Amino acid sequence: MAGFAAKCAGSPPPGRPFLGSSVRLGSADRWERVLGEERDAAGRDRPVISLSPSAEFPPLSAQDVEALHRLGEHWRAADEVRALPVDPELRPARPGATHTRAPDEEFRPDQPGELTATPTAELPDTLLGRVAVRARRVLLGRPLSSKAILRERMRKIVALPVLASDLLSSVAYGPEALLTVLVLAGSATLGLSLPIAAALVVLMLAVGASYRQTVRAYPHGAGSYLVASASLGPRTGLTAAAGLILDYVLTVSVSVAAGIAAIASALPAAAPLSVPLSLAVIGALLAGNLRGIRVAGNIFAAPTYLFLVAVGGMTLVGLAQAAARGFAVVPPPHVPATEALSVLLIARAFASGATSMTGIEAVSNAVPAFRPTEWRNARTVLTWMVSLLIFLFAGLMVLIHLNGLVPRADETLLSQLAHRTFPEGPWYAIVQAATALVLLLAANTAYNDLPRLLYFMARDGYVPRRFLHMGDRLALSNGLVALSVSAAVILTAFGGRTQSLIPLFAVGVFLAFTLSQVGMVNHWRRQRGSGWRRRAAVNAFGAALSSIVLVSAAVTKFVEGAWVVVVAVPTLVLTCLGIRRHYDRVRQALSLRPARPPSPDRARELAQEFLPQRVRHMFVVPVARFDKAALRALTYVVSLGQPSLAVHVSPEDQEADRLREEWTAWGDHIRLETVVSPHREILEPLAQYIAQLYDRSPGITLTVVVPEVVVERPWQRILHSQIERRLRRSLRRLPGVVITSMPKHLSEARARTAR
Template sequence: MRGVERDRDDAAEQGTVVTPSAEFPPLGAEERAALGRLGARWHGPRRADDLPVDPTLGRRDHHPRPTRFGRLTPIDLFTVAQPDELVATGPAHLPGDRSGRVLGRLRRTLVGPPLASSSVLYERMRKLVALPVLSSDLLSSVAYGPEAMLAVLVLAGGTALGLALPLAALLVVLMIAVGLSYRQTIPAYPHGAGSYLVAGDNLGRTPGLAAAAGLMLDYVLTVSVSVAAGVHAVTSALPGLTRWTVPFGVLVIVVLLAGNLRGVRTAGNIFVLPTYAFVVVVLAVLAVGYAKAAGRGFTPVPPPAVPAAEGLGLLLVLRAFSSGAVSMTGIEAVSNAVPAFRPTEWRNARTTLGWMVAMLVTLFAGLVGLIHLDGLAPRADETVLSQLGRVTFPTGPWYPILQATTALILLLAANTAFNDFPRLLFFMARDGHAPRRFLHMGDRLAFSNGLVALALAAGVVFVAFGGHTERLIPLYAVGVFLAFTLSQTGMVVHWRRRRGRGWRRRLALNAVGATLSGLVLLTAAVAKFTEGAWVVVVAVPLLVLLFRRIHRHYSSLHRALALHPPPPHAPPGPAGSAEGEELPQQVRHLVVVPVARLNRASLRALAYAASLGRPTLAVHIAPEEAEADRFREQWRAWGDHLRLETIVSPYRSVIGPLAHYLEALHTARPELTLTVIVPEVVLRRRRHRLLHSRAEQRLRAALRPLPGVVVTSVPVHVSH
């Protein structure tokens, strides 16, 4: 994590790492100095330009020539960019890997051809594309947020539904306050204003990790809830499909994954039309519905008589309020995805967020008011929005259009999570709190590993809860409002420390957002604790602990691998441990060649070992004395060119005695580097591997944990 005193230039530098180069961070100043000191003490072979092969592959005078199959020869996969640098002309499959080529073609069909790293500057979104991509989660929540609130109120009977209007008014105030808070967070963190970064920079590492844990749970639940609500919208119109809820939902998650693996711009183009169509259709419902209500003088239709299952109390009202607050999930999406916008990134992001909040308030308040005027109540067999559509459009094609667009945006609303979850993992991996594989950009410049992780987690949650929206909603609000609260509290600290122009007004606005978000957080955690919110309450600290353990591992790894040269005037003698060598003059070799039988493979390995010009020892494991005598006789017939040590293993084990013998050698001389050269037969056909013991792989696995042991193989290729 960056320190709390990081200035704007540091923030800009941090934001520029959202490129494929982020996997390869540069050395710090101390390590660069150490590298220079080590280089000055290097007494090994110097750079030689008279190599036995031209490293440029003769590209300066070479013209591409295809093979008879129409493919470029291996030499044509590279072009010269500048001295000592080649550029690969395209992604290459592994040599001789036929199955890899087949899988590569299938992958190209699903996700498209790979993009060059330089295209990352163009894989960004303009505002009209970013709005539907990043707001699909936020806007789609109006399809189930009002219903979630009403579903709690109706437990106290039909008369309690009248409380929906004041609760909706409070929620609108909350939406505006949080929206304005994030609008000023974006320019303060113009290269990524996610809750993880803001809370971590201003409140410390643990609050930042807690915000990240809350957001991660929110993103997983966003996918699960959105898909579940979308499937419910489909089954409301087509009840016969209800029994296919779970398979249909899993299929949708797979389709979303495939679409996002194709890249930001492609995914944006896919999801533009459904979002805008949903907004237009819902606005049409509101216009026609309020026009009908005006015709009867805005007199509300009495709601149906519903018997009370619970008493109307403060706890039930708080539960209803926190359930309605799920309509705000996704409001932080823009601040997390600032680097995905076209320049000027923060300005375009802030404008997009303003549009999103305005649309959310309009749709949410309009739907709650119209539901109240039409006297609708939640039903188990049909969504409230579907009922509203039937009342507003009793005839004509508008009701099917409403259901179709609702189902589409709900199913595609998970795209917001697919956009932000991998980016959050990227920032966490950059700081060492998540596996570094999440730094990797895939073929289409998308964070493929993060996308796959999200799809798997959401699929498991969706299947575990049977695709029921009402079972998932109680888990939903705690994580996201934890992130809201920590982010806005972090901004309060930010303004107090920076004290720039207008800082008091900005601080007050973020303080209001933090306070309201904190109240919703406490309400949701307490009111819905027994309904499932306890899962999130328990999961957040466990995730924080996991993130800290990952960071501890990477910190230990960095300390172990960091460059720490000896003092400038230290003697260049051997190091105390074979793994402490950083200079050629410190390395002391012993080459060990395990030999099972004298054949072409073992003789080639022995020849290779002897060519290195280092002390070489051959080792043979025999199951009994008689076989050991026979092998020594064959060794003398060969000429006894190298020292042979024979080990009798009366229990017929080979790998174990050899590994223990090498460990004993290293214990006797810990400054030695044992280079184990293993002869390996490479078979052309995979099915033939079943006919061999694969002892080379087992030996390599057994020796890998031993310190000071280097394992290499000398392959002999079998052509049939």
């Protein structure tokens, strides 16, 4: 018992070593815990969260280990020590062995009873498979060892462009979204843009300060999903997660569409190709992120810094030019009003301008991706991000107002401002190129955060567990692919139009903001540590402002497309709850201990169910014709010394009679049962016959051994019936029926013929 518990914990057991050996695929020397507990400043437990390739298979609980120990006691009477016909440690083979590779090329001895697979062992056997693996390695790089995850962390100088690209690039379309709504009341109302911008700056400060506290309170992961789940309950956490999922998918769609729009402003000929170009950019982003977080950070850092220099420099030059003329305001061109100025219109403009804050939560989601000390470095980067955002947003809004610019269908506001600031020289082209690049790569923030969110949700059982899997480069590949496909579908459906996507954008963003900050208020109220009232007040202020934007966006943009998010969020929550219920049922069904303590009789019955000596076998061999494939399966079955039966399904009596005659000539060593199918159906009568056998004696384990012809080329498979797979689909509902196959290789037969 102690030995097994030690093995589960990852340390060698005391006393005698374990019998048997384990093979691991490059496992790490040590791991951070996937989910543990640590004490916070107030002495309370809080979760410790990090990524691990082993997250799908956590260690057994102490109760499960105890149940396993009790079950193992019943096995002792059935234990038989038998010599293995092959050395499991793969020591050098005897001379003349057919294995062509030296064992240490595939598996390297690590310690007694344990081998480590080398890259050679991970290559497929087929030529096509090996070509695919090598092509993937050329595209993505050589696979990283699992222990390299501890080194895949970001420095602050790399984390800033990786995590801030979405936030900072949003100033390229946020101000334009604000003015596009405001100008509906005519150019005379554009003066309201500065008060609205000032209110948005206050919102940025409040939300930024709130997330700084969130990062400190949850130093091992502070996304809205985790905070809301811990403080407000799992359903609220799922609501926040649904908003984040929509946020990240739309981040990719909006950023890429805005980047292509920036290119089209400078090169109008590219406008008709906006959707294909957008899809190509999404493909490039996917390939870059599949290479790993550190490599992706190094690739995508330069464009963000170029954008900061270009747009920041344009802002400073523009302010200097405005100061030289005494900050005189250039009158905007006349735009007729199509709507009356109202509180509702102002609220719509405020909600649209608030999209300049998208991505502000990226740092809190990615705290574990920083180098130690994680939370301190994350807060530093968050402070830089918010400061840069306020400078760029406020500066651009002031310059747009001073220059009298209005939104135009053929050119973005940023392009107009660059033309006005740099009427000659290469600077306009530099600003447009930097803007296009950062908009295209702003989606990288979503590529960094959404797979991590799906990982945590999969760990909790709310999304498929495949999102726990890491690829060759320790990237959460399934999450990256799901994000790319979803964004590509949405972008194509909306024809690459940024303004059509933004109404969907704001609701999901601020839903997550609001729930995260409300969760933080509840967090401080529960802890009641030093200064908790001040911290709770900061988060409450941020929650109040975020909720105002949320309600404004949902109400004012409902008809424009926000209804999609209003419908999608509860749909996603219900879907996640359904997935969780399924996993709960699976876990209960597979658990080593029942949900409730069983009665003594039931406990003995459960123990008997898993005793090897209590298993009753019967083997069934479907025989289509008497040939080498069938004979090989029959030979295998007879060698096991268990009750056996052969079954032949025939479309007519004459064929059945012919096979019985051949069977008698062979010697009738196994009972043969023939089934005549007058309507020429073969599979269904065979499946029904096997099901009837099982129903007559449900206590037996019925193993169906299907003779299988293994062809030499993949295309040749379509020339054969693949009855094993079809039979497995038909009989999978029966718990005591096992479907397997006995292969007969054509390449083996040809080699013998050649000799």
